[in-house]
Amino acid sequence: MTATHTGAPARTAALDCFFVRPGEDERDRLAGRRVLGRVTYGHTGRPPVLLGGAPLVRAAMTGAGAERVTEVWTTDRPVRSGRDGDLVYATDGEHLLCSVRVEERGVYREQVREVYERAFALMWRLGHRELLRMWNLVGDITGPNAEGMEVYRDFCVGRAQAFESWSGRIGGMPAATGIGALRPGIDLYFLACRSGRPRHLENPRQTPAHRYPAAYGPRPPSFARATLLEPGSGGRPVLYVSGTASILGDDTVHPGDADRQCALTLANIEALVSPDNLRRHGLAGGWALSDLDCVKVYVRDAGDLQAVRARCAPAFRATADVAYFQVDVCRSDLLVEIEGICR
Numbered sequence: 001m002t003a004t005h006t007g008a009p010a011r012t013a014a015l016d017c018f019f020v021r022p023g024e025d026e027r028d029r030l031a032g033r034r035v036l037g038r039v040t041y042g043h044t045g046r047p048p049v050l051l052g053g054a055p056l057v058r059a060a061m062t063g064a065g066a067e068r069v070t071e072v073w074t075t076d077r078p079v080r081s082g083r084d085g086d087l088v089y090a091t092d093g094e095h096l097l098c099s100v101r102v103e104e105r106g107v108y109r110e111q112v113r114e115v116y117e118r119a120f121a122l123m124w125r126l127g128h129r130e131l132l133r134m135w136n137l138v139g140d141i142t143g144p145n146a147e148g149m150e151v152y153r154d155f156c157v158g159r160a161q162a163f164e165s166w167s168g169r170i171g172g173m174p175a176a177t178g179i180g181a182l183r184p185g186i187d188l189y190f191l192a193c194r195s196g197r198p199r200h201l202e203n204p205r206q207t208p209a210h211r212y213p214a215a216y217g218p219r220p221p222s223f224a225r226a227t228l229l230e231p232g233s234g235g236r237p238v239l240y241v242s243g244t245a246s247i248l249g250d251d252t253v254h255p256g257d258a259d260r261q262c263a264l265t266l267a268n269i270e271a272l273v274s275p276d277n278l279r280r281h282g283l284a285g286g287w288a289l290s291d292l293d294c295v296k297v298y299v300r301d302a303g304d305l306q307a308v309r310a311r312c313a314p315a316f317r318a319t320a321d322v323a324y325f326q327v328d329v330c331r332s333d334l335l336v337e338i339e340g341i342c343r
């Protein structure tokens, strides 16, 4: 237990998150804060529900025998939750957490477009018009759909269409994760804010994903490399770091070598969160790798887990929440992906 975990209010962001594992009690970490939502990276992919007045997302991200992890999103304000069809959500007046599941289907793009548009419509209606962060947990992500197109590329088409039709109404493309899940279907959850003005950042070492060439699919992925939320009253800036992999420009680097992919991924994140990169975007501040928390490390092959853990352990702060998952990554030659939050 560290000072961060006991949560002195002045140093705690209005929106925060921590991980709990079986046997741990989230109340030990809440320190009087309210739950905005929970995401269980567990064994089953099931539609999200409202549990005790907050969304519970249930994604199949851990295999039998592996420990599930629940990401708990907290706020210092009262929370109100609701449903809109199959979308579940909660808001603290400033932040919105919303989730929906797309069940398994032969071709995803139409349903993905429709679900994204309904989520955007909900944001619009509730007045939370700036996206902060999105997670897309995609079953069989690099497998073929019923037309033979890779499921991830199929998914990207529907998402890009939704962003296109809502551009100008909701804020720009935020930080995101598009990662494999262990059951078919897609679990989606996102965070948005009302009065905050998030800034979406790119990585000087990487081509913006929304400008990837057509070789990677008919429509490029719709996300930014990171999203910065400047402090509200008494808060501190928070940087949401997208799922990041061993990509330079738009090329996968070190195919077949998880250890080197992991090292390059860490270097990519270091450059992304650095003061230099913030300055490049006209922003003050910046972070180091050791500031990363709520870290999720995705490893494609079980045989690489040990090497990746060994590579990551010295990079992150000893007190950081870190969870490892053995799932597919969005390109079949990517073996490792890492995301997190700097604050």
Ligand SMILES: C=C(O[C@@H]1C=C(C(=O)O)C=C[C@H]1O)C(=O)O
Residues within 6 Å of the ligand: 136, 176, 177, 178, 179, 209, 221, 222, 223, 242, 243, 244, 245, 247, 330, 337
């Ligand atoms: C690893 C990459 O992309 C992944 C896919 C994402 C998406 O489609 O939302 C977002 C970040 C990563 O999880 C990449 O293109 O660098």
